[in-house]
Each structure stands twice: as structure tokens, then as C-alpha cells.
Amino acid sequence: MADTPTTTTRAGEQATRDERPGSSAGVAATTLGRMSDRDRAARGKAARATTPLAAHAEFRRSDEVDPIALLLGQAEMRVPELVPIRHGRMLVSPFTFYRGAALVMAADLADTSTSGLETQLCGDAHLSNFGGYASPERRLVFDINDFDETFPGPFEWDVKRLAASFVVAGRDNGFTAKQSRTVTMAAVESYRTAIRTFATQPILTVWYAHLEIEDAIARFAASLTDRERKERKAAVKDARKALAKAHTRDSLQALDKLTTVIDGQRRIVGAPPLITRLDDMTGLDTDDVLQRLTTLIADYRDTLTADRRRLFDHFELVDVAHKVVGVGSVGTRAWVLLLQGGVEGEVLLLQAKQAQRSVLADFVPDLGAASPAAMDPADPPGHAHEGRRVVIGQRLMQASSDIFLGWLRATPTRQGEQDYYLRQLRDWKVSAEIEQLTPSSMETYARLCGWTLARAHARAGDRVAIAAYLGKSDRFDQAIGDFAETYADQNERDHAALATAVDSGRVQAQSGL
Structure with missing residues (x-):
């Protein structure tokens, strides 16, 4: 750790070279820690x-x-x-x-x-x-x-x-x-x-x-006046309904929606082209692919902290399917991974989503793949791990991140190396119905x-x-x-x-x- 110095300012403020966001204005995070509020x-x-x-x-x-x-x-x-x-x-x-x-x-x-x-x-x-x-x-x-x-x-x-x-x-x-x-x-x-x-x-x-x-x-x-409370009664009610719904949108709910039991074994239900099971994909040896995925999952496990690795070890990969997600992400690889524990009903659903080069990478002034947030210091120049980029960016910006958030690199493939980040699928996830x-x-x-x-x-x-x-x-x-x-x-x-x-x-x- 001697090569990642930290500096401390008011209230223990720190900045490390490895996780600084970068700055074309010439102010690195290590420098930021030594600047006074007045100078900043x-x-x-x-x-x-x-x-x-x-x-x-x-x-x-x-x-x-x-x-x-x-x-x-x-x-x-x-x-x-x-x-x-x-x-x-x-x-x-x-x-x-x-x-x-x-x-x-x-x-x-x-x-x-x-x-x-x-x-x-x-x-x-x-x-x-x-x-x-x-x-x-x-x-x-x-x-x-x-x-x-x-x-x-x-x-x-x-x-x-x-x-x-x-x-x-x-x-x-x-x-x-x-x-x-x-x-x-x-x-x-x-x-x-x-x-x-x-x-x-x-x-x-x-x-x-x-x-x-x-x-x-x-x-x-509580902040509403009596008049506002009447006017926004429906909005508050809808918000509380959405809150209640969110608590049902966990892995168990996703499990009921996405899987079924066949011959005593829980399996993902296919619905092509939006959900395609691994064994429904032509030209693939399912057993061989599952074995390769098991090896990749071991690599992903190494990106978790020690306590979460211990938790993850309770589960074993049993099924895989490809799922189309979102709007902008459609066409990138997104896999649903079904893992099962040793106790009946003990399951974990993960999403492995392909991470490609950020759309900002070619346009941000004076920055590129050498950004510490974009690549691992151990990676050779120009060879950033895009899955790691996503995970580090998420951890920097989110107040609370998924305990199973991690990354892996699949190689070789017909398209060359493919980077992924992994997280739980639908853990109380809820979004506003914009329309x-x-x-x-x-x-x-x-x-x-x-x-x-x-x-x-x-x-x-x-x-x-x-x-x-x-x-x-x-x-x-x-x-x-x-x-x-x-x-x-x-x-x-x-x-x-x-x-x-x-x-x-x-x-x-x-x-x-």
C-alpha cells in the first residue's frame, strides 16, 4: 500500500490515487486532500x-x-x-x-x-x-x-x-x-x-x-399544509403503494416469474427472443458452457470481499439464460444466473451484464482509458477492464451498493474478450412509471x-x-x-x-x- 499515499484534511478527508475521479484541470485527488477550502x-x-x-x-x-x-x-x-x-x-x-x-x-x-x-x-x-x-x-x-x-x-x-x-x-x-x-x-x-x-x-x-x-x-x-394534503392525497397514496410493491420485487418474486420446477429441478423459463435458455441456443455444448461458466464464476467470486465470498460459497450455479434488458442496453449480452443453496428454497438470482467501453470515453476532454476509475492499475495501457470500471464507478457514486456487485472477464470468445459486471437481479428494485x-x-x-x-x-x-x-x-x-x-x-x-x-x-x- 506504500504506492497509494493518502492525505488528510478536515474531518479526516482522504483521497487515494487509485480511486480519484481524475481531472483535466490538473487537480488530482491527492492534491485535493492538501488544498484548503478557500483554495478550492x-x-x-x-x-x-x-x-x-x-x-x-x-x-x-x-x-x-x-x-x-x-x-x-x-x-x-x-x-x-x-x-x-x-x-x-x-x-x-x-x-x-x-x-x-x-x-x-x-x-x-x-x-x-x-x-x-x-x-x-x-x-x-x-x-x-x-x-x-x-x-x-x-x-x-x-x-x-x-x-x-x-x-x-x-x-x-x-x-x-x-x-x-x-x-x-x-x-x-x-x-x-x-x-x-x-x-x-x-x-x-x-x-x-x-x-x-x-x-x-x-x-x-x-x-x-x-x-x-x-x-x-x-x-x-408531514410537510404538507391541510390544503396541499388534500390536493396531493392521491400522490402520497400512490407513493406508498409503490413502496409496498417494491418490497415484493425481490429475488423470490423474480424466481416465481422467471423459473419453474422441472423433474424436481428448478430451471429458468425461456421466452425467446427476450429470454433464451442456454440449452436452446444452437451450436452450444451446454455442459461444456456450464463448466466454463463455473470457472468464470470463481473469478467473479475473487472480486468480492472476504465476508461476501463466504456467503457466496453457499450457492452453486445450476442454470443460465440470456435476457434482453432496457433500451440502450439491448444487443449487449445480459445473462440471468440461477444459483441454488444446500437448503430447499435457498436460491440466488444474479444478472451478469456485459460492460462495453463507456460512451464518454472518446469524448471527455483530456481523459481516456488510463483513468484510475476506468482500469485496474495492474492492467496494461489501453486494456481497461470495463466491468471493473462500472463497479468502481458505482461504488463511488452510490450510497449503498449491492453486496454481490463484482466483475469478470470472459475470454476467449468469438468476439474476443468480453467484460461483465454482476449484481443481484431485482432486489426490491422499483422505478417511477414516468408516463x-x-x-x-x-x-x-x-x-x-x-x-x-x-x-x-x-x-x-x-x-x-x-x-x-x-x-x-x-x-x-x-x-x-x-x-x-x-x-x-x-x-x-x-x-x-x-x-x-x-x-x-x-x-x-x-x-x-
Whole structure:
């Protein structure tokens, strides 16, 4: 450990070289630990001279960005027969297109002004990538829940993607322009004020901060006036119903939905093309593949902490299936792993999801695969482990992470090496039904997302500098609001371009799946 020095500032604040988020502004985490709050705030204020807050309103697409070409380029690295399903899901609406177009937005953001203040980014911080799940203490917490694209970069890139998603979703829900603007401003204001609060707190307080959904609902209900309580009675009731439903969405519920007992053995139920059992895949020796997977699972086990390895050792792999998930992820490999313990009914469902190169990697200024968050120090240059990148990014940004979160590399395959990260499948996982949100309920949700993103950025970046850069006024909020509306317009044009490409035969799409 002598080669990973730490430095300590107020309240035990530390930063190690191995887990720093990186910074093109030339401030490494080891340096950050030695900087005073005054110097960090001065750095944030100085950044305004280079990139004024108003500059974040600007957006004009470069002639070099072809959204359809970018999507087709991604398709080359995906399972060919699943790519049309991805395009079909993106065609449903401008919002579903936006969900699958993280690469397109990364290319667009590369041409915008940046603050130079960096942190670990989610990389795909749209509103559907937030939600509830079970913490290791079995409490339902609200957090970011998708880190496929996590990478170090300018903090405002996540804020812009989140803000634009609220405009796109609001329009899809039939909100007026004013209502969509109010929702979007709520998200950005919540982010800015939360960052400023975190900037005044010791780093340990920031790391312990989390949002428990039960407590949030109770506080919200208690804060309402009698009039507001009547107006929002249905919203509070719906929130509590969703809370109750979340507690049923665990591995046992997934077990009932995804598996059955055949000849005394529990097996995953196939439903091609969305769920394809291993023994239904042509050209595969099932026994041989299961043996190889067992070896890979042993490699994954080594990425867990010692106590969790002991827990994992109670289970044995018994069945595997491929499952199509999400919108943007469709076409990447995602496997459901059924593991069984020695006691009847003792089961564990894991998801092994392929991790490809982050969409941000080619666009973040002055950063690349050599980022400590993107690769293991033991990896040779240019040979980052993408599964590890996802896991480290998730651990940096989430207040509570899945106890079975880990990674593995499958090699060799016909496509070369494939990196994966693993986690439990559906552990109390619940997401907002975006299309059911009213302007009022979406505004509340926006504030939760803004606070949560701020806490994630405060954990991994220089919260003092970011807070000083943002300042007390709403100038940043207004600029991001303007950007979000402009980008939502662009997203609608891109969605229409995809429909045209499908009609012309340039892009293949399969709808209804």
C-alpha cells in the first residue's frame, strides 16, 4: 500500500490515487486532500472566467455528428439479431429514443463549453436511471441505478443529461412548456443547492448521506399544509403503494416469474427472443458452457470481499439464460444466473451484464482509458477492464451498493474478450412509471433526482469547487434549462431521423418487443 499515499484534511478527508475521479484541470485527488477550502472555492470561482455560467445554455450540433451513424456503429459490437429490437424500442417515442441515445449526446456534449471541474459521472443520468432498491441493511433507498457508462468527466454533463430528460419526458406526457420548464428547473435547483450544502459538510458526512424512501415519503406528507394534503392525497397514496410493491420485487418474486420446477429441478423459463435458455441456443455444448461458466464464476467470486465470498460459497450455479434488458442496453449480452443453496428454497438470482467501453470515453476532454476509475492499475495501457470500471464507478457514486456487485472477464470468445459486471437481479428494485407522472409529481421526483446526483458528484469530486462555481443565484439553473429545451428539440429531430432511416431500410427495427 506504500504506492497509494493518502492525505488528510478536515474531518479526516482522504483521497487515494487509485480511486480519484481524475481531472483535466490538473487537480488530482491527492492534491485535493492538501488544498484548503478557500483554495478550492477560489478554483471554482476562477473557472467562471473561462466558462461563464451562461455559457451552459449554448448548444449547436457539429456537422460531424450523425446520430444514425453513431447508432449503427454501436450495433456492430452487439448481438446482430437483437439490434432491431433496440431500434424498435427507441422508435416508440422521443423519450425512448433519448434513453438509447447516450452515445449521441456524449458526442454533442464534447462540443459544448465545459467547466473543467470533474467528478465521476453516471454517464447516462436520465430520470429513468434513478429508482429504489434494497440496501444491504434491507432499507429501500433511492439512488442512481445504472452505471454502464460511468466515467470521469465534467460534472455538468450529467446535469445536462438529467435536465434534458425531464423536458423530453414532460413533452411526452403532454405537459405545457411552462410545466416542463418548472420540472426541469426543480431538478437543477435541487442539484445546485444540495452541492452547496454538501460543500459545507465533512466528507464523511457526505459519504454517509443517503435517501431512504420510507422516510422521504413520511417527511413529504408531514410537510404538507391541510390544503396541499388534500390536493396531493392521491400522490402520497400512490407513493406508498409503490413502496409496498417494491418490497415484493425481490429475488423470490423474480424466481416465481422467471423459473419453474422441472423433474424436481428448478430451471429458468425461456421466452425467446427476450429470454433464451442456454440449452436452446444452437451450436452450444451446454455442459461444456456450464463448466466454463463455473470457472468464470470463481473469478467473479475473487472480486468480492472476504465476508461476501463466504456467503457466496453457499450457492452453486445450476442454470443460465440470456435476457434482453432496457433500451440502450439491448444487443449487449445480459445473462440471468440461477444459483441454488444446500437448503430447499435457498436460491440466488444474479444478472451478469456485459460492460462495453463507456460512451464518454472518446469524448471527455483530456481523459481516456488510463483513468484510475476506468482500469485496474495492474492492467496494461489501453486494456481497461470495463466491468471493473462500472463497479468502481458505482461504488463511488452510490450510497449503498449491492453486496454481490463484482466483475469478470470472459475470454476467449468469438468476439474476443468480453467484460461483465454482476449484481443481484431485482432486489426490491422499483422505478417511477414516468408516463403516469403529473407535473406536480414529476417536480417532486425531479428534486429527488437532483439531490441524489449532487450527492453522487460530491462523493467523487471537488464539491467545494463545484459549489463555488455554481454560486447562490439561479444563473446556472436558467442556463441548463435553456440548454435542456434546445436539446429536447434536437432529440425530437433525431427520433424523426431514426424513423426515416427505418422507412428507407438504412436501419432495421422490430417493434412490439
